[in-house]
Amino acid sequence: MPMSESFKSRLFPAVEEIAAHFGTPFHLYDEAGIRATGEELKKAFAGIEGYREYYAVKALPNRRILQLMKEMGFGFDCSSIPELILARELGATAEDIMFTSNNTSDEEFAFAAADGGCILNLDDITLIDKVPAPFPDLICFRYNPGPRRTGNLIIGNPVEAKYGISHEQVVEAYRRAQKRGARRFGLHTMVASNERDYTYMVETARMVLSLAETVEDALGIRFEFVNIGGGFGIPYKPEDHGLDLPAMSAEIGALFAAFRAKHGYAPKMYMESGRFMTGPHGVLVTRAINHKDIYRKYVGVDACMSALMRPALYGSYHHIDVIGKEQSPKTEVYDVVGSLCENNDKFAVQRELPKVDEGDLLVIHDTGAHGHAMGFQYNGRLRPMELLLRTDGSVEMIRRAETVEDYFATYNFSPDRFTPAQS
Incomplete structure (x- = not known):
């Protein structure tokens, strides 16, 4: 089931009261669920020396969550x-931060190097010469396997992806980095998104360990870590199976143990889960404010895709509960829609739901990753507040809703008008 029964049991009895206090719409995240998933990951990979999760900040860039x-x-x-600022504000230092960008600007390189630097993960072989001196002692490259790997359903065919260095460039990239002064090395890949077939992740680990052997044989490099990326999937639909984390961790652990037995050492294993860490532990709570019955039946709510654009962008399914009617028969078929002037501003299309009355609260599941973070201000529709359901049962506002003043804030600037000499 998309939303855990534990989360439901703590939220649903209180959600009307929460909505009355804060107003709607809002994203709400479950501290207990997030912590439990984090501990589950740490326990699963405890057998791999040096295992560490690097949370994908893009999934939910909120200070309190970080x-x-x-x-x-x-x-x-x-x-x-x-994102670097957010991490450093929390006290993250050099090797607490993995900085992976593509088409990186001079400004970004300078900022990444400031305040003690970070683990610089280069996306392109041409970036080696663009990294300002002094070149980092520790360097990493993002690997794109191209035709050597079947594409994950969501992230697509690696051959068509803009990310990473090609297989043919790998050894040369590390050779050039050595010449610029790098003495410590990591290897990174990211070839999956929302993948629930654990064997795909096992093969990813096998791939990077094999590539580490290739580079070591060519250049004598011993990798300090390999990063298998993120992409761990979650079950958005009630009938979906979840990721088999115990089986996955056992098989990946065996790969690292075999590497250690063969080489006398093994690199640390990093990963960068975002969706898996927070996705199931967030919901969007919105209130039904209108009905429309033409060629279809529509339920209009007080949120729109500025709060959650995944259904519009990807056709993604997000489960919906109507508070107080969880056990009621699903006698109606609705499109659940927002107020944006776009026809794809829909949270659900032809969804079977109980009869929805104006004033009912709808809870849209699995918005804890790539929900608020992907919001925007098109049509002047603003992003909602974010709340945290604490482990003690209290609810804390962790980001206020955007205001009209925020929308107009970028008009507050000093006059600047320039006439080019050639005009």
Whole structure:
């Protein structure tokens, strides 16, 4: 089931009261669920020496959520200057941060190197010469296997992906990094998104360990770590199976043990789960405010895709409960829609639900990753607040809703008008 029964049991009896206090819509995240998943990951991979999760900040870039990650001992996977700032504000230092960007600018390189630096994960062989001196002692490259790997359903065919260095470039990339002064090395890949077939992740681990052997044979490099990326999937639909984490961790652990037996050492294993860590532990709570009955039946709510664009962007399924009617028969078929001037502003299409009355609260599941983070201000529709359901049962606002003043804030600037000499 998308939302755990534990989360439901703590949220649903209180959600009307929460909505009355804070207003709707809002995203709400479950601290207990997030912590439990973090501990589950740590326990699963405890047999791999040096295992560490680097939380994918892009999934849910909220200071309070990132504080939970830091308390669990996790690092941060960042890909922009604001994400670096968020991590460093929480006290993250050099090797707590994996910085992976593509088409990286000079400004981003300078910021990544500041404040003690970070683990710089280069996406392109041409970036080696663009990294400002002094070149980092520790360097990593993102690997794209191309036709050597069948594409994950969501992330697509690696041959068509803009990310990473090609197989043919790998040895040369590390050779050039050595010439620029790198003495410590990591290897990274990211070839899956929302993958629930655990064997795909096992093969990813096998792939990077094999590539580490190839580079070591060519250049004498001993990798300090390999990063198998993220992409662990979650069951969005009630009938979906979850990721078999025990089987996956056991088989990946065996691969690392075999590597150690063969080479006398094994690299640390890093990963950068985002969706798996927080996705199931977030919901979007919105209130039904309108009905429309034309060629289809529509339920209009007070949120729109500025709060959750995955259904519009990917056609993604997010389960919906109507509070107080969880056990009621699903006698109606609705499109659940927002107020945006876009016809794909829909949270559900032809969804069987109980009869929805105006004023009912709808809980949209699995918005704890790539929900609020992917929001926008098109049509002047603003992003909602974010709340945290604490382990003691209290509810804390961890980001206020955007305001009209926020929308107009970028018009507050000093006049600047320039006439080019050639005009």
